[in-house]
Amino acid sequence: GQQLNQSPQSMFIQEGEDVSMNCTSSSIFNTWLWYKQDPGEGPVLLIALYKAGELTSNGRLTAQFGITRKDSFLNISASIPSDVGIYFCAGQLSGSARQLTFGSGTQLTVLP
Amino acid sequence: NAGVTQTPKFRILKIGQSMTLQCTQDMNHNYMYWYRQDPGMGLKLIYYSVGAGITDKGEVPNGYNVSRSTTEDFPLRLELAAPSQTSVYFCASMRDTEAFFGQGTRLTVV
Numbered sequence: 001g002q003q004l005n006q007s008p009q010s011m012f013i014q015e016g017e018d019v020s021m022n023c024t025s026s027s028i029f030n031t032w033l034w035y036k037q038d039p040g041e042g043p044v045l046l047i048a049l050y051k052a053g054e055l056t057s058n059g060r061l062t063a064q065f066g067i068t069r070k071d072s073f074l075n076i077s078a079s080i081p082s083d084v085g086i087y088f089c090a091g092q093l094s095g096s097a098r099q100l101t102f103g104s105g106t107q108l109t110v111l112p
Numbered sequence: 113n114a115g116v117t118q119t120p121k122f123r124i125l126k127i128g129q130s131m132t133l134q135c136t137q138d139m140n141h142n143y144m145y146w147y148r149q150d151p152g153m154g155l156k157l158i159y160y161s162v163g164a165g166i167t168d169k170g171e172v173p174n175g176y177n178v179s180r181s182t183t184e185d186f187p188l189r190l191e192l193a194a195p196s197q198t199s200v201y202f203c204a205s206m207r208d209t210e211a212f213f214g215q216g217t218r219l220t221v222v
Contacts, residue, residue, distance in 0.1 A: 042213025102154030
């Protein structure tokens with residue numbers, strides 16, 4: 001099956017710093033998604049990307065759908081304490097009952 | 113807005129016991145999914161359903177069963193619990209590309 005390699009596995013950053021994480025796949029996806037999971041909660045959608053090369057922002061978050069359709073990155077600018085959590089990338093193929101393939105997650109810790 | 117509701121939130125099972133994890137959604141979504149999340153891993157798909165009466169296996173279906181008699185409900189059944197099923201289980205429903213997750217059920221099998 002498809003596999004997503006997400007890196008880094010964890011990050012410790014100072015408040016105010018920018019963060020970057022990425023995902024690469026062994027196969028192409030039609031849609032890339034980025035989710036955030038707070039402790040004790042289910043993941044929540046942050047950004048959805050639908051076209052190769054697409055660059056989309058949501059507040060301090062920016063994500064890009066790679067040209068090859070096999071990768072995506074997420075940037076968080078000027079991090080704040082509430083950015084703490086686990087960030088997951090997910091890929092989706094059209095016509096696959098909308099199944100999502102998830103990366104292994106990036107655990108983000110923001111230090112004051 | 114209730115969204116996706118899972119019960120119970122926590123459960124400890126003995127090896128060989130059975131249980132049903134409940135999942136209900138009030139958004140009238142046809143697509144529903146069960147995932148398990150193990151530490152340091154992403155979410156692995158157990159079973160999914162594209163509508164009432166239709167279910168199919170995901171990546172890790174062994175040891176589980178599901179049913180979908182209504183659009184709202186998608187219970188996950190463990191018949192003979194094993195320690196390898198210790199995990200956090202998430203139910204989700206989907207509208208287009210956005211998946212809405214429940215809060216999860218933390219299951220420990222001892």
